Amino acid sequence: MTERKLSSTNFYNQSYLEEKCALNELLSLLSKRWMTEVLFSIEEGNTRFTNLKEDLEHISDHILAERLKMLEQHELISKSYLPGNPPRTEYELTAKGIELSELLGGVCTFAENKMQF
Amino acid sequence: MTERKLSSTNFYNQSYLEEKCALNELLSLLSKRWMTEVLFSIEEGNTRFTNLKEDLEHISDHILAERLKMLEQHELISKSYLPGNPPRTEYELTAKGIELSELLGGVCTFAENKMQF
DNA sequence: AATTAGGCACTCATTAAATAGTTAGCATGA
DNA sequence: TCATGCTAACTATTTAATGAGTGCCTAATT
Numbered sequence: 001m002t003e004r005k006l007s008s009t010n011f012y013n014q015s016y017l018e019e020k021c022a023l024n025e026l027l028s029l030l031s032k033r034w035m036t037e038v039l040f041s042i043e044e045g046n047t048r049f050t051n052l053k054e055d056l057e058h059i060s061d062h063i064l065a066e067r068l069k070m071l072e073q074h075e076l077i078s079k080s081y082l083p084g085n086p087p088r089t090e091y092e093l094t095a096k097g098i099e100l101s102e103l104l105g106g107v108c109t110f111a112e113n114k115m116q117f
Numbered sequence: 118m119t120e121r122k123l124s125s126t127n128f129y130n131q132s133y134l135e136e137k138c139a140l141n142e143l144l145s146l147l148s149k150r151w152m153t154e155v156l157f158s159i160e161e162g163n164t165r166f167t168n169l170k171e172d173l174e175h176i177s178d179h180i181l182a183e184r185l186k187m188l189e190q191h192e193l194i195s196k197s198y199l200p201g202n203p204p205r206t207e208y209e210l211t212a213k214g215i216e217l218s219e220l221l222g223g224v225c226t227f228a229e230n231k232m233q234f
Numbered sequence: 235a236a237t238t239a240g241g242c243a244c245t246c247a248t249t250a251a252a253t254a255g256t257t258a259g260c261a262t263g264a
Numbered sequence: 265t266c267a268t269g270c271t272a273a274c275t276a277t278t279t280a281a282t283g284a285g286t287g288c289c290t291a292a293t294t
Contacts, residue, residue, distance in 0.1 A: 014280095
Protein backbone atom coordinates (compact mmCIF):
# COMPACT_ATOMS: atom_id res chain seq x y z
CA MET A 1 0.00 0.00 0.00
CA THR A 2 1.63 3.14 -1.15
CA GLU A 3 1.49 6.35 0.82
CA ARG A 4 -1.04 9.01 0.09
CA LYS A 5 -0.09 12.57 -0.47
CA LEU A 6 -1.76 14.42 2.36
CA SER A 7 -1.60 17.91 0.92
CA SER A 8 -3.49 17.39 -2.32
CA THR A 9 -6.97 18.56 -3.21
CA ASN A 10 -7.57 15.00 -4.26
CA PHE A 11 -6.95 13.76 -0.73
CA TYR A 12 -8.73 16.71 0.82
CA ASN A 13 -11.92 16.15 -1.15
CA GLN A 14 -11.93 12.46 -0.41
CA SER A 15 -11.60 13.16 3.31
CA TYR A 16 -14.25 15.84 3.17
CA LEU A 17 -16.71 13.43 1.60
CA GLU A 18 -15.87 10.61 3.98
CA GLU A 19 -16.48 12.85 6.95
CA LYS A 20 -19.69 14.16 5.49
CA CYS A 21 -21.21 10.73 5.16
CA ALA A 22 -20.02 7.29 6.21
CA LEU A 23 -21.59 5.87 3.07
CA ASN A 24 -18.73 7.36 1.10
CA GLU A 25 -16.23 5.57 3.27
CA LEU A 26 -17.99 2.29 2.91
CA LEU A 27 -18.35 2.69 -0.83
CA SER A 28 -14.72 3.53 -1.30
CA LEU A 29 -13.82 0.39 0.61
CA LEU A 30 -16.24 -1.89 -1.22
CA SER A 31 -15.52 -0.57 -4.65
CA LYS A 32 -11.90 -1.57 -4.54
CA ARG A 33 -11.46 -4.18 -7.15
CA TRP A 34 -12.19 -7.75 -5.99
CA MET A 35 -13.39 -6.56 -2.59
CA THR A 36 -16.98 -7.77 -2.84
CA GLU A 37 -15.89 -10.95 -4.60
CA VAL A 38 -13.56 -11.76 -1.74
CA LEU A 39 -16.37 -11.13 0.73
CA PHE A 40 -18.82 -13.32 -1.17
CA SER A 41 -16.27 -16.02 -1.74
CA ILE A 42 -15.63 -16.29 1.99
CA GLU A 43 -19.37 -16.34 2.57
CA GLU A 44 -19.63 -19.26 0.18
CA GLY A 45 -17.24 -21.24 2.27
CA ASN A 46 -13.80 -20.56 0.91
CA THR A 47 -11.93 -20.03 4.11
CA ARG A 48 -8.28 -20.35 3.20
CA PHE A 49 -5.94 -18.09 1.26
CA THR A 50 -5.32 -20.67 -1.44
CA ASN A 51 -9.01 -21.55 -1.69
CA LEU A 52 -9.83 -17.95 -2.32
CA LYS A 53 -7.05 -17.59 -4.81
CA GLU A 54 -8.38 -20.49 -6.82
CA ASP A 55 -11.96 -19.36 -6.59
CA LEU A 56 -11.18 -15.85 -7.79
CA GLU A 57 -9.40 -16.89 -10.93
CA HIS A 58 -7.54 -13.77 -11.92
CA ILE A 59 -6.73 -12.16 -8.60
CA SER A 60 -3.08 -11.75 -7.66
CA ASP A 61 -1.62 -12.78 -4.31
CA HIS A 62 -0.76 -9.21 -3.69
CA ILE A 63 -4.28 -7.90 -4.05
CA LEU A 64 -5.89 -10.81 -2.26
CA ALA A 65 -3.65 -10.29 0.76
CA GLU A 66 -4.39 -6.59 0.78
CA ARG A 67 -8.14 -7.05 0.50
CA LEU A 68 -8.17 -9.61 3.30
CA LYS A 69 -6.24 -7.24 5.49
CA MET A 70 -8.68 -4.43 4.80
CA LEU A 71 -11.72 -6.57 5.47
CA GLU A 72 -10.15 -7.73 8.71
CA GLN A 73 -9.30 -4.19 9.79
CA HIS A 74 -12.91 -3.21 9.34
CA GLU A 75 -14.04 -6.28 11.25
CA LEU A 76 -16.00 -7.71 8.38
CA ILE A 77 -14.00 -10.89 8.49
CA SER A 78 -11.95 -12.55 11.21
CA LYS A 79 -8.73 -14.44 10.81
CA SER A 80 -7.54 -17.39 12.81
CA TYR A 81 -4.32 -19.32 12.73
CA LEU A 82 -4.77 -23.05 12.72
CA PRO A 83 -1.80 -24.60 14.48
CA GLY A 84 -0.26 -27.52 12.71
CA ASN A 85 1.96 -28.78 10.03
CA PRO A 86 2.13 -26.11 7.40
CA PRO A 87 0.55 -23.38 9.54
CA ARG A 88 -2.73 -22.47 7.96
CA THR A 89 -5.01 -19.51 8.32
CA GLU A 90 -8.74 -19.41 8.19
CA TYR A 91 -11.00 -16.52 7.31
CA GLU A 92 -14.64 -16.18 8.28
CA LEU A 93 -17.30 -13.52 8.09
CA THR A 94 -18.10 -11.73 11.33
CA ALA A 95 -21.67 -10.85 12.28
CA LYS A 96 -21.10 -7.44 10.72
CA GLY A 97 -19.78 -9.07 7.60
CA ILE A 98 -22.86 -11.23 7.32
CA GLU A 99 -25.12 -8.24 7.76
CA LEU A 100 -23.26 -6.31 5.11
CA SER A 101 -23.33 -9.13 2.64
CA GLU A 102 -27.10 -9.38 3.06
CA LEU A 103 -27.48 -5.66 2.43
CA LEU A 104 -25.33 -5.98 -0.63
CA GLY A 105 -27.51 -8.81 -1.82
CA GLY A 106 -30.37 -6.31 -2.01
CA VAL A 107 -28.30 -3.81 -3.91
CA CYS A 108 -27.19 -6.57 -6.24
CA THR A 109 -30.75 -7.52 -7.03
CA PHE A 110 -31.49 -3.92 -7.85
CA ALA A 111 -28.43 -3.75 -10.07
CA GLU A 112 -29.40 -6.87 -11.95
CA ASN A 113 -33.04 -6.04 -12.46
CA LYS A 114 -33.16 -2.32 -12.81
CA MET A 115 -29.91 -1.13 -14.23
CA GLN A 116 -28.87 -1.64 -17.76
CA PHE A 117 -25.22 -1.28 -18.36
CA MET B 118 -13.33 11.40 -20.22
CA THR B 119 -10.06 9.93 -21.26
CA GLU B 120 -9.75 6.75 -23.23
CA ARG B 121 -9.16 3.46 -21.57
CA LYS B 122 -6.52 1.07 -22.66
CA LEU B 123 -8.44 -1.95 -23.82
CA SER B 124 -5.61 -4.44 -23.83
CA SER B 125 -4.50 -4.24 -20.21
CA THR B 126 -5.02 -6.77 -17.47
CA ASN B 127 -6.35 -3.87 -15.48
CA PHE B 128 -9.16 -3.34 -17.96
CA TYR B 129 -9.67 -7.05 -18.49
CA ASN B 130 -10.15 -7.76 -14.80
CA GLN B 131 -12.56 -4.87 -14.40
CA SER B 132 -14.66 -6.17 -17.29
CA TYR B 133 -14.52 -9.70 -15.99
CA LEU B 134 -15.87 -8.61 -12.63
CA GLU B 135 -18.56 -6.42 -14.12
CA GLU B 136 -19.81 -9.29 -16.23
CA LYS B 137 -19.68 -11.66 -13.32
CA CYS B 138 -21.96 -9.54 -11.20
CA ALA B 139 -23.87 -6.36 -11.87
CA LEU B 140 -23.16 -5.24 -8.33
CA ASN B 141 -19.61 -4.53 -9.38
CA GLU B 142 -20.81 -2.28 -12.15
CA LEU B 143 -23.11 -0.40 -9.88
CA LEU B 144 -20.44 -0.02 -7.22
CA SER B 145 -17.91 1.27 -9.66
CA LEU B 146 -20.42 3.85 -10.82
CA LEU B 147 -21.49 4.92 -7.35
CA SER B 148 -18.05 5.04 -5.89
CA LYS B 149 -16.83 7.67 -8.27
CA ARG B 150 -16.10 10.69 -6.19
CA TRP B 151 -19.12 12.99 -5.61
CA MET B 152 -21.49 10.56 -7.32
CA THR B 153 -23.71 9.79 -4.33
CA GLU B 154 -23.56 13.39 -3.17
CA VAL B 155 -24.84 14.56 -6.54
CA LEU B 156 -27.62 12.02 -6.35
CA PHE B 157 -28.63 13.05 -2.83
CA SER B 158 -28.34 16.72 -3.59
CA ILE B 159 -30.79 16.36 -6.48
CA GLU B 160 -33.04 14.34 -4.21
CA GLU B 161 -33.00 17.21 -1.72
CA GLY B 162 -34.30 19.57 -4.34
CA ASN B 163 -31.28 21.07 -6.02
CA THR B 164 -32.33 20.81 -9.61
CA ARG B 165 -30.05 23.16 -11.49
CA PHE B 166 -26.37 22.99 -12.39
CA THR B 167 -25.50 26.07 -10.41
CA ASN B 168 -27.60 25.00 -7.43
CA LEU B 169 -25.72 21.74 -7.29
CA LYS B 170 -22.41 23.45 -7.66
CA GLU B 171 -23.16 25.67 -4.69
CA ASP B 172 -24.53 22.85 -2.59
CA LEU B 173 -21.50 20.62 -3.18
CA GLU B 174 -18.93 23.14 -2.07
CA HIS B 175 -15.71 21.77 -3.46
CA ILE B 176 -16.82 20.05 -6.63
CA SER B 177 -15.44 21.32 -9.93
CA ASP B 178 -17.59 22.13 -12.98
CA HIS B 179 -15.81 19.45 -14.86
CA ILE B 180 -16.62 16.66 -12.45
CA LEU B 181 -20.17 17.82 -11.83
CA ALA B 182 -20.92 17.82 -15.56
CA GLU B 183 -19.41 14.38 -15.92
CA ARG B 184 -21.30 12.91 -12.98
CA LEU B 185 -24.60 14.33 -14.22
CA LYS B 186 -23.98 12.82 -17.61
CA MET B 187 -23.27 9.43 -16.09
CA LEU B 188 -26.34 9.49 -13.88
CA GLU B 189 -28.42 10.45 -16.87
CA GLN B 190 -26.96 7.69 -19.04
CA HIS B 191 -27.94 5.16 -16.42
CA GLU B 192 -31.40 6.68 -16.17
CA LEU B 193 -31.08 7.52 -12.52
CA ILE B 194 -31.79 11.16 -13.24
CA SER B 195 -33.55 12.93 -16.10
CA LYS B 196 -32.65 16.22 -17.65
CA SER B 197 -35.02 18.76 -19.11
CA TYR B 198 -34.39 22.02 -20.87
CA LEU B 199 -36.57 24.83 -19.61
CA PRO B 200 -37.21 27.20 -22.49
CA GLY B 201 -36.85 30.86 -21.69
CA ASN B 202 -34.54 33.75 -21.33
CA PRO B 203 -31.32 32.25 -20.23
CA PRO B 204 -32.09 28.65 -21.22
CA ARG B 205 -31.90 26.60 -18.09
CA THR B 206 -31.65 22.91 -17.44
CA GLU B 207 -33.33 20.97 -14.73
CA TYR B 208 -32.34 17.63 -13.24
CA GLU B 209 -34.64 15.27 -11.38
CA LEU B 210 -34.49 11.75 -10.02
CA THR B 211 -36.24 9.09 -12.05
CA ALA B 212 -38.23 6.30 -10.38
CA LYS B 213 -35.12 4.14 -10.56
CA GLY B 214 -33.10 6.93 -9.01
CA ILE B 215 -35.51 7.20 -6.13
CA GLU B 216 -35.41 3.47 -5.56
CA LEU B 217 -31.64 3.46 -5.56
CA SER B 218 -31.39 6.35 -3.19
CA GLU B 219 -33.67 4.52 -0.76
CA LEU B 220 -31.51 1.43 -0.95
CA LEU B 221 -28.46 3.52 -0.34
CA GLY B 222 -30.15 5.03 2.65
CA GLY B 223 -30.15 1.56 4.20
CA VAL B 224 -26.51 1.01 3.41
CA CYS B 225 -25.74 4.42 4.83
CA THR B 226 -27.42 3.58 8.13
CA PHE B 227 -25.36 0.43 8.31
CA ALA B 228 -22.19 2.38 7.59
CA GLU B 229 -22.95 4.92 10.28
CA ASN B 230 -23.96 2.49 13.00
CA LYS B 231 -21.87 -0.56 12.43
CA MET B 232 -18.65 0.47 10.78
CA GLN B 233 -15.91 2.28 12.54
CA PHE B 234 -13.49 4.00 10.28
C1' DA C 235 -27.06 51.58 -31.59
C1' DA C 236 -23.05 49.41 -30.29
C1' DT C 237 -20.08 47.83 -26.97
C1' DT C 238 -19.33 45.58 -22.51
C1' DA C 239 -20.10 42.67 -18.60
C1' DG C 240 -21.75 38.79 -16.73
C1' DG C 241 -24.24 34.46 -15.79
C1' DC C 242 -25.25 29.69 -17.21
C1' DA C 243 -23.94 25.22 -18.51
C1' DC C 244 -20.82 23.34 -19.94
C1' DT C 245 -15.89 21.36 -22.82
C1' DC C 246 -10.88 20.66 -23.54
C1' DA C 247 -6.06 19.91 -22.61
C1' DT C 248 -2.90 19.08 -19.27
C1' DT C 249 -1.02 17.53 -14.92
C1' DA C 250 -1.22 15.22 -10.44
C1' DA C 251 -2.40 11.49 -7.66
C1' DA C 252 -4.29 6.99 -6.53
C1' DT C 253 -5.03 2.21 -7.64
C1' DA C 254 -3.98 -2.23 -9.87
C1' DG C 255 -0.83 -5.53 -11.66
C1' DT C 256 3.93 -7.92 -12.19
C1' DT C 257 7.82 -10.17 -10.76
C1' DA C 258 10.51 -11.83 -7.46
C1' DG C 259 11.30 -13.54 -3.04
C1' DC C 260 10.93 -14.96 2.04
C1' DA C 261 9.89 -17.62 6.49
C1' DT C 262 8.10 -21.59 8.44
C1' DG C 263 7.81 -26.44 9.35
C1' DA C 264 6.94 -31.26 7.56
C1' DT D 265 12.56 -29.33 -1.02
C1' DC D 266 7.92 -28.22 -1.16
C1' DA D 267 3.51 -25.75 -0.03
C1' DT D 268 1.40 -22.06 2.37
C1' DG D 269 0.65 -17.41 3.15
C1' DC D 270 2.34 -13.86 2.59
C1' DT D 271 5.69 -8.93 1.49
C1' DA D 272 8.42 -5.56 -1.27
C1' DA D 273 9.80 -2.91 -5.19
C1' DC D 274 8.49 -1.40 -9.33
C1' DT D 275 5.57 -0.28 -13.50
C1' DA D 276 1.24 0.45 -15.80
C1' DT D 277 -3.23 2.27 -15.81
C1' DT D 278 -7.01 4.87 -14.27
C1' DT D 279 -9.16 8.69 -12.00
C1' DA D 280 -9.39 13.43 -10.22
C1' DA D 281 -8.23 18.25 -10.38
C1' DT D 282 -6.78 22.69 -12.66
C1' DG D 283 -7.33 26.46 -15.42
C1' DA D 284 -8.54 28.33 -19.44
C1' DG D 285 -12.05 28.91 -22.72
C1' DT D 286 -16.80 28.46 -25.43
C1' DG D 287 -21.52 29.80 -27.06
C1' DC D 288 -25.63 31.71 -25.89
C1' DC D 289 -28.34 35.01 -23.90
C1' DT D 290 -29.56 39.49 -21.21
C1' DA D 291 -28.95 43.77 -19.06
C1' DA D 292 -26.34 47.78 -18.42
C1' DT D 293 -23.33 51.37 -20.07
C1' DT D 294 -21.41 54.73 -23.52
